[in-house]
Amino acid sequence: MNIRNITERVFYVGVNDRSSAKFENLWPLPFGVSYNSYLVKGSEKIALIDAVEESFVRRLLSNVGEIVENCKIDYLVVNHMEPDHSGGISTLLDLFPNIKIVGNKVTLGMLKGFYNISEEHCIEIKENDVISLGEVSLKFFITPLVHWPETMMTYVEEERILFSGDAFGCFGALNGGIVDNEMEVDWYFPEMYRYYSNIVGRFGKPVQLALKKLENIKIDYICSTHGPVWKDRIKEVKDLYNRMSLYEGEEGVTIVYGSMYGNTEELADIIASRLCERGIRNIKIHNVSKSDMSYIISDAFRYKGLIVGSPTYNGHIFPAIGEFLTSMEVREIKNKVIATFGSFTWASAACKMMNECMARLKMAPVASMDMKQAPSKSDYEAAKEIADKVADALKN
Numbered sequence: 001m002n003i004r005n006i007t008e009r010v011f012y013v014g015v016n017d018r019s020s021a022k023f024e025n026l027w028p029l030p031f032g033v034s035y036n037s038y039l040v041k042g043s044e045k046i047a048l049i050d051a052v053e054e055s056f057v058r059r060l061l062s063n064v065g066e067i068v069e070n071c072k073i074d075y076l077v078v079n080h081m082e083p084d085h086s087g088g089i090s091t092l093l094d095l096f097p098n099i100k101i102v103g104n105k106v107t108l109g110m111l112k113g114f115y116n117i118s119e120e121h122c123i124e125i126k127e128n129d130v131i132s133l134g135e136v137s138l139k140f141f142i143t144p145l146v147h148w149p150e151t152m153m154t155y156v157e158e159e160r161i162l163f164s165g166d167a168f169g170c171f172g173a174l175n176g177g178i179v180d181n182e183m184e185v186d187w188y189f190p191e192m193y194r195y196y197s198n199i200v201g202r203f204g205k206p207v208q209l210a211l212k213k214l215e216n217i218k219i220d221y222i223c224s225t226h227g228p229v230w231k232d233r234i235k236e237v238k239d240l241y242n243r244m245s246l247y248e249g250e251e252g253v254t255i256v257y258g259s260m261y262g263n264t265e266e267l268a269d270i271i272a273s274r275l276c277e278r279g280i281r282n283i284k285i286h287n288v289s290k291s292d293m294s295y296i297i298s299d300a301f302r303y304k305g306l307i308v309g310s311p312t313y314n315g316h317i318f319p320a321i322g323e324f325l326t327s328m329e330v331r332e333i334k335n336k337v338i339a340t341f342g343s344f345t346w347a348s349a350a351c352k353m354m355n356e357c358m359a360r361l362k363m364a365p366v367a368s369m370d371m372k373q374a375p376s377k378s379d380y381e382a383a384k385e386i387a388d389k390v391a392d393a394l395k396n
Contacts, residue, residue, distance in 0.1 A: 003063050004178040006221060006229060007159045009136055011039040013048075013063035015056040016173040023084075023171065027198050027294045031191065032173030035084055036225045038163060039067055040156060042133025047075040047102075049154055049163045050225050054087035061095075071096070075123070075131065077138065078103040079165035080151050081110040085225055090115045097121075102131065104142055106150035125152075141213050143167070145206035147199055153210070160220035167210060168237050169226030170195045179221075179229045188227055189240070190298070195226070196244050197301035198294050201331035207245035211238070244301060247335040252282025253305030253390060256296055257341075258289060258318030263374050264311045264343045267383045270375075271307060271341070274387030280305070280394070288320035297327055305337045305390050308354055312344040317353050325357045337393040338363045339386045343371040366393045 004012040018032035035052040101122045111117040131138045139155045154163040170192035177183030222230040259265035284299040310321040342351030351370040367389040369382040
């Protein structure tokens with residue numbers, strides 16, 4: 001059972017999911033995922049902060065029952081309505097009809113829409129509202145679009161604990177420990193990049209607004225709905241979210257290409273080799289026909305340089321490159337040093353279409369080339385020139 005005191009009055013009662021292959025049926029979960037739920041015990045009332053996915057309710061109740069006799073809970077705080085957290089609410093309400101569900105106005109509308117839960121079972125809160133549990137209290141911050149319109153955060157001032165919903169979360173089950181100082185957590189950070197870029201990525205401005213609300217709050221623990229409880233590494237986690245939401249990339253280049261018979265791939269390798277000669281050390285290369293889109297999106301967000309290559313296919317962009325570029329437009333990616341390279345056999349289209357996509361994103365490529373059929377000596381030089389111009393732009 002995953003039960004752990006975070007403080008004397010706050011307990012972890014969440015669950016691990018190592019069976020689901022994909023999160024949201026989209027994003028691979030090679031290391032599983034946790035659905036984090038927390039119990040706050042006041043001297044008068046008890047609150048459960050966020051529930052779990054429907055199939056894990058029995059395990060959640062078993063955890064709660066270890067701490068609270070007869071699982072008597074007064075409040076269920078819903079920071080986020082996505083069904084991996086809210087799926088078990090109807091079952092909890094059936095078992096404990098006197099429980100009060102706490103959420104904001106948008107949350108209450110979703111409770112009705114998803115689960116036909118009427119407002120008589122709910123308490124509507126607004127920004128900075130406080131609910132006392134006796135000796136400890138819950139204060140609420142509305143943080144819309146991090147990453148749904150109803151999202152909010154709950155703060156226990158007496159314990160300096162922030163229940164942040166999906167914010168500051170990551171993929172990866174909890175392997176024994178709960179708090180970051182109990183276990184090795186370095187491997188969660190790439191999973192946080194992937195989680196942010198895939199799921200939260202387009203909501204940079206709302207994330208910035210949420211971070212500003214937290215600026216003057218004393219926080220000893222960040223309790224997200226996915227991944228470790230953050231204590232010792234709170235600064236790193238907040239800095240990562242700040243950089244990502246400002247679309248500030250790390251030093252490095254991501255090369256994303258499609259290739260049917262290896263000619264476009266050859267250009268990708270030439271570009272990468274030249275970048276290395278120019279001193280670029282973080283170079284990530286993705287063949288869109290092999291790499292999962294989740295990891296491509298993550299690296300595209302993470303690094304400052306982005307170079308995209310595509311052959312012309314049926315008078316259009318190579319299909320998987322088109323999917324990648326759509327994912328960039330949907331997430332409104334920005335502040336990248338961009339370059340493109342294309343290839344064709346008898347009628348060029350891909351390079352023009354890639355550059356049109358970059359124009360829609362308001363990012364003009366620093367270099368672009370188009371190759372007819374197999375690479376020639378002049379194509380090799382053009383590929384090197386792309387690398388040189390990207391390297392120069394990254395150093396300016």
